[in-house]
Amino acid sequence: MIITLVYITISTxxxxxxxxxxxxxxxxxxxVTDTQIKAAVDNGxxxxxxxxxxxxxGSQCGKCCQCSKSILxxxxxxxxxxxxxxx
Ligand code: FES
Numbered sequence: 001m002i003i004t005l006v007y008i009t010i011s012t013x014x015x016x017x018x019x020x021x022x023x024x025x026x027x028x029x030x031x032v033t034d035t036q037i038k039a040a041v042d043n044g045x046x047x048x049x050x051x052x053x054x055x056x057x058g059s060q061c062g063k064c065c066q067c068s069k070s071i072l073x074x075x076x077x078x079x080x081x082x083x084x085x086x087x
Contacts, residue, residue, distance in 0.1 A: 026067050029060035034071050041075040048072065 024034045032055050045051045048069055052058055058065040 026071065027055075027057050027060075027064035029064070030056055032057055032064070037068055037071045038075050041072060041079070046072075046076060 026032055026034050026037060036055060037051065037057070040051055040054050045054050048058075048065070051068060051072060057068045
């Protein structure tokens with residue numbers, strides 16, 4: 001009985017950690033995740049102005065702007081590397 005409870009607790013903690021790693025909230029004011037930002041970049045938002053227009057990032061407190069910009073830059077580099085690899 002105790003072993004089962006310990007197993008369930010450990011399994012739950014592992015699932016929560018995996019969920020938090022996969023889903024990172026960047027903008028807490030508006031509930032925007034890194035996945036949403038990456039999808040917006042894939043769909044053509046290649047500047048912070050375009051990201052702000054599409055997802056309203058930074059339109060409240062602005063604390064998410066630096067992290068959003070970092071994700072945007074990483075994604076743009078990834079896209080550029082993929083295109084260079086294809087060409
Ligand atoms: S955290 Fe994004 S506007 Fe506040």
